[in-house]
Amino acid sequence: MLSQNQIKHISSLKSKKFREEHRHFITEGHKLVVDLIDSPYQIIGIYAFSSWIIENLSLVQKKHIPLFETLPREMERISALSTPSQVLAVVEIPTPTPFPYPDWQGSSRDKLYLALDDIKDPGNLGSIIRIADWFGIEEIFCSETCVDLYNPKVVQATMGSIARVRVQYAVLEKILGEVTGKIPVYGTFLDGENLYEQDLSGGGIILIGNESRGISSALVQSVSRRLFIPSFGKSEYGKAESLNASVATAIICAEFRRQSG
């Protein structure tokens, strides 16, 4: 049985205001919780059905994580999912900027980074983090206008990749300004060069624009390599005008890895 205060505290973490006040966020479902337990994130508490606790007790005890048996009707109140899972973890939000910016020299020049300009859809941000994890991209810079990383929908859409990819909010104008002339900044534009005819075997920053407006005008001048994902649409009724932001990210990252793999 949870106390009313516990239920109230955990429920409040669906809102960004209370996440920032308490520096806690929630994650739900067996895979996500286990991925977070096995990561540098600090777990404040695990709320689970007795059946989950029986099967996972040794894992939780090994890490000395406080464990609270939770009834289905309590889970419904603390969960952010329409169909709650059998386990929910309350996790500490790390201190902002937990890692130094790359110096854009030496080995950091050979790496790929993502910079997200005003990504608003939680599913897109989560999906992009999962894509980065798949393709071995370790760091993502988000503009301060992007959706909150610890929004429950973002956390769930990462499918655990939030435990492995470092995401930090930053002023993109500043970062992209600093790297000018040091590493390439890639962006997609309708008048860009065919992605498949470019040498994309090196490192750099891939800049992804907002879902409806694309890359903001303040950042366009920072893009040194303008790309275009070729379309093959041919319906007599027109064709798709664009791809979803996370889908475009996936296609670009895949092509970088194809050329360098």
Place this chain on the structure above:
Amino acid sequence: MLSQNQIKHISSLKSKKFREEHRHFITEGHKLVVDLIDSPYQIIGIYAFSSWIIENLSLVQKKHIPLFETLPREMERISALSTPSQVLAVVEIPTPTPFPYPDWQGSSRDKLYLALDDIKDPGNLGSIIRIADWFGIEEIFCSETCVDLYNPKVVQATMGSIARVRVQYAVLEKILGEVTGKIPVYGTFLDGENLYEQDLSGGGIILIGNESRGISSALVQSVSRRLFIPSFGKSEYGKAESLNASVATAIICAEFRRQSG
């Protein structure tokens, strides 16, 4: 001003039961409504703010579509969006199986098709339709367990591509059985061949599995070409185990088009 019956009818179309009873679905937002007006779909009525009507009157009148001026508080009641748009269209659901199955001979052998096995997430189905439109894939077969094409979240996620890509529900076991030995059936598996080391310049059916369970066991034997999207994850804390279904679809379609383009 709309009548109570109009409001009740349109609101009911958020539910599959009433969509099937009335054979109507809704689509919202300027781009989607205009894409549907310019398509073979039949528009039953357009519900819009006066400002939208003033700017788009000639387009609507040219097609003889009934037009209903709608107040913001009425739009809130008929819309399926959390932030309603200025225009909503009620559209006729075409008779099922509006096009014959390909004969898998001649030019239909050189085309690419998608077959979706139990795709449950509306955002994924909509996103896959948009990807198909971008890459010139004209026909998608959905298993009968896939989410309903006319679910408002699917329609919105297609961003208008529903107007250009033909989607039909079918028994996939039957279709994939029919094509055995005629055209290749591609599927992704963890033990498949590296996507980037395969000749993917011809036609065939790309089979996409369910979001959590992958391709169902009844369909696995129909796959003649087992593929794998190489991963480059390397965190000390593990790596992403999979990609989202629509993201995987995009990467595979892009590679087919890169090789044949």
